[in-house]
Amino acid sequence: MADPPVRFASLLRGLRVEARLTQEELAEAAGVSPRAVSDLERGVVAVPHKDTVRRLADALHLDGSPRAEFEAVARRRARVDGMGPLRTLPRDVACFTGRQAELGQLDGATSDAADAGAVVAIHAIGGMAGVGKTAFAVHAAHHLADRFPGGQIFLPLHAHTPGRQPVSPADALASLLRALGVPPAELPVGLEERTGLWRDRVAGRPLLLVLDDAADSDQVRPLLPGAGGSLVLVTSRRRLSALEDARAISLDTLPAGDAAALLVRLVARPTVTAADPAVSEITELCGYLPLAIGMLARQLHHHPTWTVAGRAAELAAAMDRLELIATENVSVAAAFDLSYRNLAPDQQRLFRRLGLHPGADIDAYAAAALDGTDLASARRGLEALYDQHMLTENAGGRFQMHDLIREHARNLARRIGADDRKQAIGRLLDYYQYAAAGADAMLARQARVAPTQTGSGTSAAIPAFASPEQALAWVRAERVTLLACLDHATAVGQHDRVIALTAGLAGLMRHDGPWADAIGRHATASQAARQVGDWLGQAGALGSLGRVRQLTGDYPGAARDLQEALDIYRDLGHRPGRAGVLTNLGEVRQLAGDFAAAARDLIEALDIHRDLGDLPGQAGALGSLGRVRQLTGDYRGAAEDLQEALQIYRDLGDRRGQADTLIFLGTVRQVTGDHAACVDDLREALDIYHDVRHRLGQANALLFLGKVRRLKREYPDAALDLQQALSIYREVGDRGGEVTALNEAGTLSTACGDVLRAMATHNQALDLARQIGSAWDEAHALAGLARGAAAAGRVREAEAGLRQALETFQRIGAAEVTDVSAELAELARQTRL
Numbered sequence: 001m002a003d004p005p006v007r008f009a010s011l012l013r014g015l016r017v018e019a020r021l022t023q024e025e026l027a028e029a030a031g032v033s034p035r036a037v038s039d040l041e042r043g044v045v046a047v048p049h050k051d052t053v054r055r056l057a058d059a060l061h062l063d064g065s066p067r068a069e070f071e072a073v074a075r076r077r078a079r080v081d082g083m084g085p086l087r088t089l090p091r092d093v094a095c096f097t098g099r100q101a102e103l104g105q106l107d108g109a110t111s112d113a114a115d116a117g118a119v120v121a122i123h124a125i126g127g128m129a130g131v132g133k134t135a136f137a138v139h140a141a142h143h144l145a146d147r148f149p150g151g152q153i154f155l156p157l158h159a160h161t162p163g164r165q166p167v168s169p170a171d172a173l174a175s176l177l178r179a180l181g182v183p184p185a186e187l188p189v190g191l192e193e194r195t196g197l198w199r200d201r202v203a204g205r206p207l208l209l210v211l212d213d214a215a216d217s218d219q220v221r222p223l224l225p226g227a228g229g230s231l232v233l234v235t236s237r238r239r240l241s242a243l244e245d246a247r248a249i250s251l252d253t254l255p256a257g258d259a260a261a262l263l264v265r266l267v268a269r270p271t272v273t274a275a276d277p278a279v280s281e282i283t284e285l286c287g288y289l290p291l292a293i294g295m296l297a298r299q300l301h302h303h304p305t306w307t308v309a310g311r312a313a314e315l316a317a318a319m320d321r322l323e324l325i326a327t328e329n330v331s332v333a334a335a336f337d338l339s340y341r342n343l344a345p346d347q348q349r350l351f352r353r354l355g356l357h358p359g360a361d362i363d364a365y366a367a368a369a370l371d372g373t374d375l376a377s378a379r380r381g382l383e384a385l386y387d388q389h390m391l392t393e394n395a396g397g398r399f400q401m402h403d404l405i406r407e408h409a410r411n412l413a414r415r416i417g418a419d420d421r422k423q424a425i426g427r428l429l430d431y432y433q434y435a436a437a438g439a440d441a442m443l444a445r446q447a448r449v450a451p452t453q454t455g456s457g458t459s460a461a462i463p464a465f466a467s468p469e470q471a472l473a474w475v476r477a478e479r480v481t482l483l484a485c486l487d488h489a490t491a492v493g494q495h496d497r498v499i500a501l502t503a504g505l506a507g508l509m510r511h512d513g514p515w516a517d518a519i520g521r522h523a524t525a526s527q528a529a530r531q532v533g534d535w536l537g538q539a540g541a542l543g544s545l546g547r548v549r550q551l552t553g554d555y556p557g558a559a560r561d562l563q564e565a566l567d568i569y570r571d572l573g574h575r576p577g578r579a580g581v582l583t584n585l586g587e588v589r590q591l592a593g594d595f596a597a598a599a600r601d602l603i604e605a606l607d608i609h610r611d612l613g614d615l616p617g618q619a620g621a622l623g624s625l626g627r628v629r630q631l632t633g634d635y636r637g638a639a640e641d642l643q644e645a646l647q648i649y650r651d652l653g654d655r656r657g658q659a660d661t662l663i664f665l666g667t668v669r670q671v672t673g674d675h676a677a678c679v680d681d682l683r684e685a686l687d688i689y690h691d692v693r694h695r696l697g698q699a700n701a702l703l704f705l706g707k708v709r710r711l712k713r714e715y716p717d718a719a720l721d722l723q724q725a726l727s728i729y730r731e732v733g734d735r736g737g738e739v740t741a742l743n744e745a746g747t748l749s750t751a752c753g754d755v756l757r758a759m760a761t762h763n764q765a766l767d768l769a770r771q772i773g774s775a776w777d778e779a780h781a782l783a784g785l786a787r788g789a790a791a792a793g794r795v796r797e798a799e800a801g802l803r804q805a806l807e808t809f810q811r812i813g814a815a816e817v818t819d820v821s822a823e824l825a826e827l828a829r830q831t832r833l
Helices: 004-018 023-030 034-041 050-059 064-074 100-116 133-147 169-179 191-202 217-223 256-267 277-285 290-302 308-317 332-341 345-354 364-371 375-387 403-416 418-443 468-477 479-491 495-512 515-532 535-552 555-572 575-591 595-612 615-631 635-652 655-671 675-691 695-711 715-732 735-751 755-772 775-791 795-812 817-832
Strands: 121-126 151-156 208-212 231-236 246-250 392-395 398-400
Touching: 004 034, 004 064, 023 034, 023 050, 034 050, 050 064, 064 151, 064 169, 100 121, 100 133, 100 246, 121 133, 133 151, 133 208, 133 231, 151 169, 169 191, 169 217, 191 217, 208 217, 256 277, 256 290, 277 290, 277 308, 290 308, 290 332, 332 403, 345 364, 345 375, 345 403, 364 375, 364 418, 375 398, 403 418, 418 468, 418 479, 418 495, 468 479, 468 495, 468 655, 479 495, 495 515, 495 535, 515 535, 535 555, 535 575, 535 735, 555 575, 575 595, 575 615, 595 615, 615 635, 615 655, 635 655, 655 675, 655 695, 675 695, 695 715, 695 735, 715 735, 735 755, 735 775, 755 775, 775 795, 775 817, 795 817
Parallel strands: 121 231, 121 246, 151 208, 208 231
Antiparallel strands: 392 398
16 A cells, blocks of 8 residues: 555545646635645645645535545545445434334344345435434434444435535445545546446445435435445435335424424423423424424524523414524525425426415315316326425325425415416315315205306316215315315405305215304305395305204204295295205204194105106105104104105115115114114114214214113113213204203113103203203103103102193194103003002
């Protein structure tokens, strides 16, 4: 080997020539004299000054192991290949926090690779900008270093270094070979030759190689050792899916506890603890991103007068959080911008526009509408952003932005221009308006009366829903976005869009609630329709409003809204709307105990639906009419109506309609003594409700199953069913279901001999029935209280209560008249005895 000064001279000359610099240009860049460079290259200076070496390394843009080797040669410590290990890992971060699961995964995989023998284990560590990929790789490398006695090399590849191009594979190999002691003059020219020499030099030498900030798989592949039991950790903002045999380790943001611990460690104040609510607020506002948390923490550390609570408040109030998350010349926005600049122009445009999307996540249909492109292009764009870790995938085909990345995208969109933003948002709202209308039409239990669609329509692709279940799944997935779109339209006074979007959400709000929110939104839509003179839209909003009030047990309010809607439809001569509202009005009147008026409305609705050939409408009217006939004691007529409705729903493939009908058909079979068939119907209905995630339907099925099990004296099972039903009714806010369940629970307590509990439960039911105006439930509560009094031996009290219940049942024409009359006669007989 040459003497050290001669070797440093050769190394410096080779690096200068490789950088295409003259001695004068290198001297100027390094801030030294040309004579100094000349003397060093001629070997005149035995040991260069440390500051000169640093300046020359900076001027030659040396990093990582090449810089370490350059400095080692200058200090007369040049390694001869094979004489010792290379150790060029950066310093491990003292405040490294969390990532125990990922470290365990890497530790286990490394042990497996060691057991496999002379293989090269490759791990691609991916994640968004600022998530801590490099810190994790360096920390893991230090942890695993003793398993790789051949050396540990850290090589930056500079895919996202400001002012630098990514390192070419050939240049990266030159750095690695120089680190092994290969003089620049002996470096092969071609990429394949350098790859071959690199693999030859490290064959049989167990190395730990960290390739930091890789641009893509092509940049990495030539740098991989060929054998020798080595470990390669590659960090990249891109998913290196083309890198053969690489195991992916995808780093997410930190869990809340680890994020708080990191902030506390970096702030380093004894008064700041992870239990401080302001600490939790800051980490949440930083999106649990390590880079952002670190910057905020260092701000607090270097400003002792700043409080954590004060900084949290400033961050929460900021119009642009990213402006506050910066230290010196480093910022989260700058880190994001480097990723953005690596995108193709069409991907940059999509990224900016995605920042305008109001929801939590997005699919290709909405992205196509937002970007004004076709579905295939939108899918490719989303995949490209996902590939660059600028999006995450929540579920199949649905993508989400980190909060801070979304803010960066929105800031970029603001710089492009107001017209572009306005057009993109308009296309998105059009898409959601028409897609929601299609989904609600599929969910409707009858022919849907859609409000007038405004504008020229949408050119965007709309999802095709093959079943109500698909439609319900779509609106559930898009719920947050649809409501955000509706809020936007309300805020800017787009009345026509408010009417249409609310109508499109009607089925979902009726199905999933919360009903208080639904009432407010339908009332707003009704007012908007009144303002613009959209009578059809107003009737639709009032109809939806009435149906939701019915679900809450507000029968008078429901009847008022539905009657107003019916009057509008009659004035407009709109028969489909009239038939639908008559069905709903009949259901409300049945629930309120006005059975005669309910039957009249339902028969009229059924006639119109049949004239129109509206099969879903016929099935809905038949089901409700069957329920009224059951309540009035016409069990044969009820069974006929319900069987006809069930067959229509089965022909239509409407599972929710089948379940609703099976509930009522089961209750008819129960009162006629066919308990086995009743249980079969109710269990089938319950299974369907579970499948379609319909909580209210589940409660109805459980309620009637509990009643049947009581009649079969299966009291523990009955109690369990009724308690579950009651819990669901209270959870969803169905007071009508709640009062019926309370009465049934009271009857069960009487059967079990617990008279005190029975009386208390029936009293609860009585109060609630009077609050919601349900005469049928009120009469049942009175009868239950009377039976409890009879069981306690208070015969006169029981007789008075039964008479009061009988009067109500007679007034509404209920089937219970016969049974209660018989009970009164028996009490009278007992009194005479």
